[in-house]
Amino acid sequence: MVVLLVSTVVVMGVGLTTYAVSHLNNMRSLVELKETLRSETVNTVVYEEFRNSTHVCLGIIRLLPEYRLYYYFVTIESGAKDKSIVDVEYGSTYVSPNRVYVMSADYTPMSALLIRNIPLGKIVFNPAEQQPLVCLRVQGIGLSQGQVVVVYFLVELGGNFYEVARWYI
Amino acid sequence: MKLTKNFRRGQSEIIGTAIALSLLIAVGLSIFATFFRSTTQISAGLSSRYRFESEKAAELRGLEVRYGEDRKCRLVNTGSLDVKIVRVWWANGTYKDSSLLMNPILKPGGDDGGKLYELGVNYVVTSRGNVVPIKAVCEAKKAITEVVVIGIEGLSSENYLNSSKLVGNDLTKRIVTNVTKGTTTSRMGVLYKYNNIWYYNEGEGWFGNQRTTADEDIDDNGIYELIVVNRASLNEQKTIYNTSLTGQGDVLIVEVTFVQLLKVLDNPDVITVYFKILADIGTAPPQQVIVSTSVTIRSGDRSITSTASTSSGGFSRSREGQRVLIIVGSVSFPIRAYEVLREILTPGLYDLTLTIRFEPSGGKVSIGNIRLEYVAVAGSASINWQP
Numbered sequence: 001m002v003v004l005l006v007s008t009v010v011v012m013g014v015g016l017t018t019y020a021v022s023h024l025n026n027m028r029s030l031v032e033l034k035e036t037l038r039s040e041t042v043n044t045v046v047y048e049e050f051r052n053s054t055h056v057c058l059g060i061i062r063l064l065p066e067y068r069l070y071y072y073f074v075t076i077e078s079g080a081k082d083k084s085i086v087d088v089e090y091g092s093t094y095v096s097p098n099r100v101y102v103m104s105a106d107y108t109p110m111s112a113l114l115i116r117n118i119p120l121g122k123i124v125f126n127p128a129e130q131q132p133l134v135c136l137r138v139q140g141i142g143l144s145q146g147q148v149v150v151v152y153f154l155v156e157l158g159g160n161f162y163e164v165a166r167w168y169i
Numbered sequence: 170m171k172l173t174k175n176f177r178r179g180q181s182e183i184i185g186t187a188i189a190l191s192l193l194i195a196v197g198l199s200i201f202a203t204f205f206r207s208t209t210q211i212s213a214g215l216s217s218r219y220r221f222e223s224e225k226a227a228e229l230r231g232l233e234v235r236y237g238e239d240r241k242c243r244l245v246n247t248g249s250l251d252v253k254i255v256r257v258w259w260a261n262g263t264y265k266d267s268s269l270l271m272n273p274i275l276k277p278g279g280d281d282g283g284k285l286y287e288l289g290v291n292y293v294v295t296s297r298g299n300v301v302p303i304k305a306v307c308e309a310k311k312a313i314t315e316v317v318v319i320g321i322e323g324l325s326s327e328n329y330l331n332s333s334k335l336v337g338n339d340l341t342k343r344i345v346t347n348v349t350k351g352t353t354t355s356r357m358g359v360l361y362k363y364n365n366i367w368y369y370n371e372g373e374g375w376f377g378n379q380r381t382t383a384d385e386d387i388d389d390n391g392i393y394e395l396i397v398v399n400r401a402s403l404n405e406q407k408t409i410y411n412t413s414l415t416g417q418g419d420v421l422i423v424e425v426t427f428v429q430l431l432k433v434l435d436n437p438d439v440i441t442v443y444f445k446i447l448a449d450i451g452t453a454p455p456q457q458v459i460v461s462t463s464v465t466i467r468s469g470d471r472s473i474t475s476t477a478s479t480s481s482g483g484f485s486r487s488r489e490g491q492r493v494l495i496i497v498g499s500v501s502f503p504i505r506a507y508e509v510l511r512e513i514l515t516p517g518l519y520d521l522t523l524t525i526r527f528e529p530s531g532g533k534v535s536i537g538n539i540r541l542e543y544v545a546v547a548g549s550a551s552i553n554w555q556p
Binding site for chain 2: 009013017020026027031032036038039042043045047048049050052055059061064123129130131133134
């Protein structure tokens with residue numbers, strides 16, 4: 001009887017410990033991911049550098065002097081849940097919307113809003129060079145009342161793409 | 170024996186509890202350490218961003234576009250931080266790396282030497298992401314400065330008989346210039362430089378591509394003057410009119426008439442005419458020449474003349490060894506206040522004549538290089554000549 005009880009306690013203890021350690025590891029991974037994303041967000045500065053009737057050019061500054069590959073995509077939006085993708089002009093790769101996370105209250109996958117693959121443009125920040133530019137052709141984007149063009153800037157972490165900055169044109 | 174068994178059972182419970190507690194404490198400490206590290210790193214990141222934003226704002230506050238007396242626009246770093254210009258933009262959307270054009274670092278107190286404005290750059294971008302619309306700011310400052318040079322507040326450019334309104338290839342812009350010395354009146358001409366071409370007008374409209382050695386801007390303020398010259402045929406070189414007055418009583422009168430320049434509007438109230446005259450008076454001090462001016466508005470046989478209130482001054486042009494007299498004045502015609510004026514100045518087109526009378530207050534004075542820098546009209550009349 002005692003042996004049975006002790007065995008039960010030992011098995012439950014080991015099981016609970018394993019669960020606790022696993023949960024802790026998950027939490028730590030999540031915390032580290034968010035910590036990295038917060039750091040990326042804080043260190044990424046987007047500003048408008050030039051605008052005329054046909055184009056808008058955005059500059060990107062990274063406060064940490066490190067090489068970083070940024071991705072971007074463009075949407076037309078009239079609200080948090082009404083987004084449609086504008087195809088970027090060149091150098092784009094298409095990724096599944098469940099790999100692209102944008103900020104609302106928390107990071108939300110774009111698959112919650114879109115079905116189609118998202119075209120991503122690429123831009124490199126190299127501290128040895130001048131801050132990079134993203135120039136977008138805005139002429140011909142038909143906007144209805146209340147719609148805005150939004151540019152999302154992302155970084156890739158663990159195979160997914162997370163928003164670190166956005167710009168409303 | 171019984172005691173020993175109980176003691177052993179108690180011992181295993183204590184050991185089990187200790188292990189469980191250690192495990193809990195280890196898990197708790199690990200979670201705490203993870204969050205603490207995260208919070209510390211976020212705080213460090215936020216403070217670096219805050220510092221960047223402060224520096225960016227300070228950089229923008231310190232960047233100033235100045236328009237100087239040398240008519241150059243300079244981008245000046247009046248702040249305490251080094252400013253690095255990374256890119257420059259032109260209005261058509263082309264841009265260049267600034268290091269290809271100039272030293273991109275502006276030290277505190279340093280400037281670009283007017284290089285960016287000379288290159289026609291519209292926007293300047295700094296490494297902190299500030300964008301300075303250098304051309305727009307410069308043009309605005311230039312306009313303000315030049316209005317100050319002209320010295321009349323409350324007038325817009327529309328009120329001025331300026332370069333493109335004054336000159337033109339049509340023959341309708343007639344300027345009749347007469348000079349009276351003693352009892353002799355002589356017809357003269359006027360010269361004006363526009364778009365690097367000298368134009369001549371002796372009352373029959375403008376004729377371009379004239380030859381002269383005249384200085385287009387005697388007071389070096391960037392605004393070219395209308396110059397009284399000796400009458401000559403179109404293919405002859407034009408020479409500046411000069412004369413000398415022997416003393417008091419020897420009078421020179423210069424009349425410049427702009428034919429059909431004024432358009433008097435409906436229900437006119439007050440018409441005010443402003444002008445600036447320059448003349449070379451040799452080595453004489455300004456007080457040695459008495460200058461009086463008047464303005465006449467005329468249509469057919471209807472005319473009205475009023476004496477102008479003027480202020481005068483002078484400066485020396487050391488390199489040419491000459492003294493330039495400057496007369497700035499204005500005349501008002503209060504039409505609605507006087508019935509006689511209402512009868513004369515009915516709505517329509519009128520000639521405007523500016524009369525300048527020179528008389529020495531003492532000894533001999535040489536006078537020449539008589540120029541008109543501007544005529545401006547305000548109130549119930551507008552300039553009829555179109556660009």
